[in-house]
Amino acid sequence: MEQTLSRTESSEAVSDAGWRFLLGTLRTSVPVGSLAEGAQIASRAVEVGGEYADQHLLVDLRPSRVILTLQSREHAAVTTRDVELAHQISAVVEEAGSRTDPDLSPEAPRSVQFLEIGIDAMDIAAIRPFWKAALGYAPEAEADGPTDPLIDPLGQGPAIWFQQMDHPRPQRNRIHLDISVPHDEAPHRLKAALAAGGRLLSEVRAPAFWVLADPEGNEACITTWQGRDN
Template identity: 35%
Template sequence: MTQAERLTREQVAEAGLADWRPLLGRLRTRFATGDFGAGMGLVTRIGEVATAAGRHADLTLTEASLVVGVGSPHAGGVTQADVDLARVISEQAASLGIAADTGGVTQLELGLDTGDTSRNAAYYAALLGGEVVGGEPYDASGQVPTVWWQTPPERPEDEGPALPKQDFEQRWHFDVWVAEDEGEPRVQAALDAGGRLVSDKAAPAYWVLEDPDGNRSCVCTPAAR
């Protein structure tokens, strides 16, 4: 296998990247920098090692943390080159005394029930300031969540776990992606905050929840996919 070929979920797990979690075809982590200056120091280090490797990383720096993502969209997921870069980034963070906080790693995706994906893709790409990639709106700047389409099933068995009927039509829903070991804790936190479990039949791939008003969302993990 070359450095540019997409790795399987099992191969990513075997890499032993304790600081990182696979989410939506990327490796993601959050470093608890503690303050903005320390975060800037780590950003500089990441820039240096990524440039030296001919790679790049997506960085979101806030006052007390730094979220980092690495991946290879052209390969459709995570490659060995991404794994190697993630490992070097962890080494750089450790050398600065900065620890990873993977418990809060999250990726939000918006799902729309629609039978006309082509027309909606163009509309939402324009609305969100992105472009259509692979039939879906894509924002290369990372400013907005990813959007995907949930088309009406052709056969009843395509619907997945049967869910109770809603009293109203809901066409948008959140898919909240978390690491495999964070799925159940995130679901429980939502339930403790007033949510309701609609279905766990597809768990640990996803759980369907409702907010107090009955709007449904899913907590998703890479498990069992």
């Protein structure tokens, strides 16, 4: 029987297979030498997914890599089936002479990640419909309350979430970026951002997130799944 997994369970179940848990999904990157090679890898992954592929697997095909994402769209979460598919896909990718790899090395362009945009609001229910309409976005499965996040139904754009404000803070930017990275890459990403002129504003909630600012005070958070559940 398919079961929803916690963040910790999801991460531990696939990390040795070259996948990382990010924002309720499992994600990996397969290095390839061409679109044609990537299409073959994508085809193998879809074949492994079988009858479950349409509801669990997303494929982003590029000339240098194939990014694979697993999530139960019915539950908007990682399930035991996603873990099973991750291991099966890794096996067929290895058989093809490649590998599932989040590419965490410092010299890599970057590893797998997700981008979210956080919007501060006094009245989330009042502004959420605007962003939903303007972006052509939709709610996640079973999460269409007046303050719930919004997602791109095609899986191309960043998720939007809303942060409740108690009072206006005009000195602070109202929209900030959340960059969700693999938990084992966060220290490298944090070090790079600080070396590039960033400032650490808060690490109270680390390793869930570190709050950073650029030299002019615009904020961004480096986030991981850790520190959010057991």
